[in-house]
Amino acid sequence: WRVKILDMTRIGVDAASQFYDEQDEPIQLMFKLYPWEWMIRERFGRHLITSPTRWVEPPWKMILSNKAILPILWQLFPDHPNLLPASFTSYPFDGVPHAKKPFYSREGANVSLLLDDGQVIAQDGRYGEEGFIYQAFAPLPRFGERYATLGSWVVGDDAVGLCLREEFHPITKNTSYFVPHYFIKS
Template sequence: MKIKHISADSHWQERLEKTGFGYHTDGDQTYWVENYYYSISPALADEIAEATNTLWNMCLKAVDHVISNRLYHHFHIPIFMHEHIEQGWENDAPSIYGRFDFAYDDIKKQLKVLEFNADTPTSLFETGVIQWHWMQHYFGKKADQFNSVHDRLIATWKELKPYLKGHTLHFTCLRETLEDLTNLEYLRDCAIQAGIKTKLIYLDDLGWNGLNFVDLEEETITDIFKLYPWEWMTQEAFALHIPNDVDQANWIEPSWKMILSNKAILAILWELFPNHPLLLETYIDEPKNLVNYVKKPLLSREGANVTLYINGKIIEATPGDYGEEGYICQELASLHKEHSGYSIIGSWIIGQEACGITFRESDRMITTDKSRFVPHIIE
């Protein structure tokens, strides 16, 4: 994998906005990279796909282990959600997607999983649509990517359609969140293409009639996709109604994803699969024998409150509002570095199948909300 440069169009921002991509820049910083890309080999693409599928199967075994042994205390999951999680797991509650973030060690030629964005992963629209259009715009239809995200989303919604409890699939997120709304509407569009009737409702418009959740038209919500983290949901005023819903609406992603979206799962994976080549040595609350490691809050997002230690000393740290929920300590990974920055690989699993990748690039070793999205081509 290596960076290659191209000459960007002078009006590329306008082109992106016509496709519905309105957050390509953040103030004076560029989020979307137009003028260079990662060139990767077919062998690396195959390696990422295989690693993603392998890790997904390992994660399912880890969830079963956590539920069977009721290890919820490691994840700080509220007691009132435990039974809901177990019922969803036992009943195969529908799940759509997730994104593994990998480091690539150039010396050892080895992928290492950093974390799993299992509940509300974003950058889906950039991956499935924007970087595909970018490739066709500059390189034509003969170029190729590791990217079947769009087709897999439609196919997966078709597969899940028979498991929906009602006739309408609601989609929800917070108001005035351009990135979330763009990703949500993309997912909804794919569901529509799969033949599913949908309806958009903002989170603060959810109602409760004493028996069920309802929308603004008093229609019972039987199935709902939420782009809103479960750990935030459980703090909402309506959260106690979720396990008391008479018809037990399908929440997508299901509540058992709270286990996989929590960084404690990385320690569970290490316990279940010690020294697995895809894993980094990880422990809950303490570094144990680790000297070079990363301390991450269990629920941290976008690199907040992450601290890097080398030889036991802090070399880099980020601010934020996380940490009270506890931490993991994870072996420090070797990141791929180019002249433009450090990169990690995001690998999507949709409907149980690896189907596409992203590259996120940062000026520092910790990936944050200021990190850039870099498209890729298989060459």
């Protein structure tokens, strides 16, 4: 494929939901660094699902990036070992440590933690107008003075990448230390 860099404001769409670039060439495949919840608010947003344009990260991924799925998963699979208790209301967590997270958020923005001792740790940001979920607190492992978070990338059934983020506070941010790794099959 011939690659073009295109600003979101330069995307056009026709009545058949085909996306076009600024030279009126159809966009057949697109990779974006722009959150899906922002994409659906663009003037072309209503065409995202019906467009013949293929996405490297498909639109259905917006379901997975929305933390509102967490209470639903908990309701469907209570006590599952890979889930933390989660709710749309705070009352199940009255008096116990928990996290408050906006439906949409990036890198810890607008996340707050209520700890055992009643201390609240909060991160500022521009998210939260859509609503919040509440989730049981699971402390990050701490090594020395830093808290560590692992992120992984899986393509198909293969683990292809891993990142390690470290932060001096228990909420990981976009300024946290970041070390990427990739895997090579031997």
